[in-house]
Amino acid sequence: MNDQLNKVLHKQQKQINEPERVVDDVIQLVGFIIGNEEYAIPILSIQEIIKPIDYTRVPEVPDYVLGVFNLRGDVIPLIDLRKKFKLESVKYSDDTRYIVLKGKDNTAGFVIDRLTEAIRIKKDRIDPPPETIHSESGMIYGVGKRENSMLTILKVEVLLKRDF
């Protein structure tokens, strides 16, 4: 009896909230610079972008985890993407920003050198990542081809995953 009940109720539920989805083949990204390369992150996973604020060091973590900072009452980890990408760290400039990414069950801030622009790119212009150096950590979602440049699109879930 339960099964039948469920089926019926399920069907009703379905009828109520079945929004027609349009297939979207353009994704929107936010581009930024770390070192000499341009990277991008899907705009929908970005909670906000803020100017650098004070953070508190946390002991016993890898060096790319700078610490935690207070984002309007939430304690959020801060990760230095330069250090994560094994680049030399530099002093913060006026362009330095924290990008706060929001994942399914994690939120974290990432230090980037500077923002570039919001980018719309067709899905078919994105190639899978080359099977080389970076693939080991699987941080790259794909490489976006633009008129005169390449764009490394990062995987948000992987960035937000604790790997230590």
Next chain:
Amino acid sequence: MDDIQEILEDFLVEAFELIEQIDQDLVELENNPEDLELLNRIFRVAHTVKGSSSFLNFDVLTKLTHHMEDVLNKARKGELKLEPQVMDVVLESIDMMKELLVAIRDSGNDTDIGMDISDICSRLDAISQGEEAVAQEVSEPVKEEPVKEEAKEPKEEKEEEEIDYSNLSDDEVEAEIERLLKERKEEDKKRKAAKKSQNKNQTQEVVQEKKPEPSTPKPSQPKVEKPKPVVAKPKNKAPVKKQAASVVEQTIRVEVKRLDHLMNLIGELVLGKNRLLKIYDDVEERYEGEKFLEELNQVVSSVSLVTTDLQIAVMKTRMLPVAKVFNKFPRMIRDLSRELGKSIELKITGEDTELDKSIVEEIGDPLVHIIRNSCDHGIEDGETRLLKGKMEMGTIELKAYHEGNNIVIEIVDDGKGLDPDMLKSKSLEKGIITEREADTMSDKEAYNLIFKPGFSTAAQVTSVSGRGVGMDVVKTNIEKLNGIIDVDSEIDKGTIIKLKIPLTLAIIQALLVGVQEEFYAVPLASVLETVRIPLDEIYTIEGRNVLRLRDEVLSLVRLSDIFGVNKVYENNEHAYVVVIGLAESKLGVIVDTLVGQEEIVIKSMGDYLKGIEGIAGATIRGDGRVTLIVDVAALMDLAKNVSVDITADTQTANKVKESSSDYFVLIVDDSKMDRNIMKKAMSPMGITIIEATNGQEALNIIKSGEYNFDAVLIDIEMPRMDGYTLASEIRKYSKYKHLPLIAVTSRTSKSDRLRGVESGMSEYITKPYSPEYLESVVRKNIKLLAE
């Protein structure tokens, strides 16, 4: 789907509430087998569970409860005597019922765990039939058509209609669902009404029972038992001992999630309040004597007062009486005493004491282990007790009471007590301690050996205890709650175990300490005391730093060593020691400053930084900065691995400079031209030059530790931070005590020079200067010889 789910949830909540009470009732029943009211109550539990579970199609559960109901029904009618053997079977069946309910809660059905109930059912049958021949005819039809006889009208319909469901079309099924739901709501309404009137008319409780029991019209019980919650009591959230003429206690059931959310909001509010207080302090300093300060003060204090009240009020809504845990012990003691062949009495006091729900959930297991231990190892068997001149019946007391911001739970037994020498030799045998440790160990420390993993005094492993894990569990769980365990014992007199647990977990009092430039919060519940000691009172024993504090020897560790804090300031002659205690151990933690006590809200650092050793969480301070909260239990473990001699001078070997470009000089000047002149003057030396445009920037560069500077050239007049301030700031750091600071300035007066010396400048070059002069001064200061 949701509606069914809701009904199921309702059922589970109700069922768990019912069985919570049933254990205690059953044990009591064994002592008072004649107590009809008790019997009725127990019968109704079985009955209610049966009714609901058959509605929800839990066949296994229905069958089991049905058989239980038979037995209890007989007992209730006086056709069956509840002998201990009978009780054993009944209790066992209740355990199975609980298991089934748990299975339903977890997996949504009662078949997944594949429990075999045929055995228990036949035993129950045997009791209800075998013992009573007269009742045979009464019980026979009951068994064949259980539903007709026992269940009430609405259920009857449902059972019948159930068969038709498969033939109905979807629409019809939907209509049917609607009808059933309506019925269910009606029922609910009826029940609620019944509950209300029940509360009003306590004495007629039985007559007005929500589900009328035609088979047993019970007149109100004249026999007045001690006031007890009735079976269909409202949720136990606000436990009110109902008196005969009690007022109507109105309660609503609230999801725990909502309370948690409320608690989080209060947490934010407390943070806001802290911030407001801090700002008020700053404002007070700046605008002393102004009139608006008075008004501001009033607002701030009233906000802070209300916040505190609100916090207490919300905390109270989360409070549960500890009886929730204590209730299961009478049954446990009963089982244990039968199993062990000892007679043990359990005395419970203070079961009304309330504490946070999350804590109530956590203390259950530790208490089970402690009480089991007391029964098994503590209380001697009857003969031994008589020989020792004690009462044959052993006593275990379970007490709960408040003490400040803590709740204390005491487990007292009058058994044989702990023998420190025996504990030591056992631990030696098992390799838990070394001989030396055993020799220096005090009695109190020896008692604490029982909490070591792998420790057991039992000669053989029984089903009750002796595996040497139980007390270890106690320790871990109590530590998790930031509690303290205290053991006291006297041979042949008994043992007292005291658990001291903070009332709530979300908002705590903390001691804020400073380590170099960082701050940490230590939960105040774990802080025993703080002392200031001269460094030469620290001794080294076996490579460990210790302090003699009164008659105790305390291990010492520096917080900065545990957390790898950058050392920037000079060591003082004195050290502040924060003595922390947790469960049964103590540790002295050396910090640089004591900031003070503050109310903090524990915030998680998210999944990304979860489980960092030594850190329990973070909090946001009044100034908006994040401060980490020390995990005292982990800290104690970490401290064992730290082997830095505190008394030793820390000398960092300087790296050997190979070429002149290994020398670093920092130029601090706001004028680009001046910086270029200096750079030009020094270029022949081939050293590396870093530039900063003001004092603040220079200080940040130095603090970052990116470069190891050999000299700093400082202009005096600069924006944001002038040269004097910069010099004195730099001198605050121990490792820059001897860093050459060269003032390069056009200020030439004597007083300027004097100020330069005061602030820590080592050289003074007045503008204008010749490039050669500057070069030679720098060379001299960084000890780089001309080629």
